[in-house]
Amino acid sequence: MTNFPSESRRRFFKDLGYVSIGFTLFSSCLGEEDQIMAERVPYNDTLPGSMRRENHVNAWLQVLEDGNIRVLSGKVELGQGIRIAIRQVAAEELDMDLDKVEIHLAETGVTPNEGYTGASASIQNSAMSVRYAAATARMELLELASKKLDIKVDELLLYNGRVKVRGSNKYLTFPEILEGVQLEREITTPIQLKKKTEYRYVGKAIPRPDIEKMVQAEATYIQDLRFPDMVHARVVRPTGYESKLVQINASGLKAEVSGVLKIVVLGSFVGVIAQREYQAIKAEKHLKKHTQWTTVAPFPETENLFTRIKKIANKPETIRNEGDFETETIHTQIIKSTYTKPYLMHGSMGPACAIAMFNGEVLQVWSHSQGIYPLRDALASMLEMDLDKIHIISVPGAGCYGHSTADDAATDAALLAIEYPKRHVRVQWSRHDEQSWDPYGPAMIIDLAASLDRNGRINSWKSEVWTDSHSTRPNSDAGTILAARYLEKPFQMKSRGFLAGGHRNADPYYRIPHLMLKAHYYDGPLRVSSLRSLGSFANIFAVESFMDELAEKAGKDPLEFRLEHLDDDRGIAVIKKVMELTASLKSKDGEGIGFAFMRYKNTDAYAAVAAHVSVDKENGKVRVLKLWAAVDVGEVINLDGIINQTEGGMIQAASWTLKEQVTFNPHEVTSTDWITYPILRHSEIPEVEVAIIDRPNEPVSGAGEVPMPPTSAAIANAVYRACGTRVYDLPIRIHKK
């Protein structure tokens, strides 16, 4: 992994070392029968957002010297299995064996700029761009071969990396057709796509090859990257968000810790570089004791958090207003409930890590960032460097579930590498820093109000949401990357106050004549950003808990009540599927079954979740026994990928719902390890069962975030059934008298 990839795409092509053949040489395959080719159908619909920046075949796909295909994606691998899904799509369109298609993930100057890997959008953007690029590549290869051979396209067959003349032994391989040039056609509709009924890879549960490497301890993660002469660094973080360095006394450091190479102080950014990793850890500990920081204004305490949020919040924005909620609710009984969700952390198993090397001109950074191009913008702005002097290579990290600390570790490494040039500087965050400097998923409040008509149907509904920002991801504002805020000339983040994502799914997907959605932004005490499913988690917890409350008021079965308000067949189908999965289940005393439904973002995938829980009569302890999900993400690319994401998402959401809450006192975050921020352990893990409804003719949508929101409400509704206590605040705490 020590080969430096080249700086520009043009250079990259050259490096592939094509051999120019110069004359056409027929290869022949004696006695091979013609393969029956899958039918193609024209695609005339829209092209994905990722293709706005890159709409030529060679941005997404290249033919290698050996005839294999390299697919380029601007997305990163986070354990979601994106690599195999994209390979499946490419191999399918090109009728190639899967092992002849490799994938190169996000690298600046090499792969397309696809922004961030998030919002469950990689399949719709990256995989679909690759599908259209591969299908266009197929057409281009056939036409080039046709010209070269002076044989009509109709007489040619393209499969397994070559174009064969129908009924003959003659063929040309892809490199023979291309003679050292790349496929440069613009991808425009109509595109001839393989007929879906003829798929051999797409829709199947193809195993992930990376798991086989993981079990054999092959280098997989950024933490496993090693370079000759690499040095190890740690950052001594301030005592609080706003603390400034007053004094540092490093005079005793070298006597106490061996191997220290350099101490870097840039304003209030303090780093230490050592020969060995454990020396860097000891040096950080020593410096922590020998630095003095300014004390800053205290946080409000956790207990007063929600009162304070309402006090400091901005006036609401009206996001949606249909019908006339205000007039409709003057003379009717209004049902009201308030729900809250605390700050939650990403809690990656592997704290952030990054490596950087500055050769005096170009800065190379290896990062598990979710968005290497936006990170490059932020670093360029902080360092006042040209974009083309910064080269970022994506390397998988541990699962991060949203915008976590990866970009911050990359920033640390970049700053330290510039101060210690010509060596690879590796920065590894501690568990303590990972948890106390995380940009958490924000605390939220959701006030809901509704009225029923005389038939017990919802007539009017109002959602009012209080939320901090759900995206403070890196961009050209250097204040978005942590260390930039502590430099001599600190960058303050300008891009705060963003409401998007906060009110996601706060407006129900049900048929309601009078519907109003308002959202308040508040600037809360803790650092925040995107956590898997953003505001939807809290909003669906509220909306779907409230649906059960309204069903009870209407005297109806909660699922029948939902079905009465749904017009969408796909929504109805997931609910019916989950009803079917749980039909034979009987609850014992002290147990309950609860349900919830969601269409993610009200435009994407559908999910219905059921939860079977028990509540201990003595101590109120809630145990989730089993979770079921019925999910419809449209066309399935990798079946097991979706099942795996759904199983894992339900378990993670159960952990959020039952156990998790970032705690802090007036001075600091106190959830700094796995004891002070417990998550579900094996003995508490529910059984999980997933049913996927494949809709090959519907557009694809992502699966990663989909199971999170309905799981919380399903559990809360099951708790109500089990013990009669309605849950309004997460995590669930049942207080026994």
Next chain:
Amino acid sequence: MPNYNLNINNIQKSVDTDTDTPLLYVLRDYLELNGPKFGCGLAQCGSCMVLINGRATTTCMLPVSSIGQSKITTLEGLTGTTGKLHAVQEAFVKEQAAQCGYCLNGMVMAAVGLLNKNPSPNELEIKKALELNLCRCGAHSRIVRAVKIAANSFK
């Protein structure tokens, strides 16, 4: 700097390091092994597990000076010299028992440690043996299933 001779995956390895260096850093930083992972440094998550004389043990707080001639097996050492995977490794692949896979090292080592003591554990015993090992992706149900399959393959 003191010198330590360690028995790692049946090979004697010599390392010069401070006495307080935890075994994890010796394995990763000095011996360039990838199996054991840094997760917390507090023995709370299990990512850094290896087998010490056949028992699954966290290494992030275990000073190298306390190891002596104990037999250390890392994830790398589970694969036979012929490249044949251990039954637990095989079962993790078969069950696709990972998402990001960062916890996988600890899960596999804890499972092998369990099967060394108890070749036919029930589900409860498996969960108990893996209780220290955290997974954030929620791959638990696949992991437990993989351990069951591995145990069955011994029968």
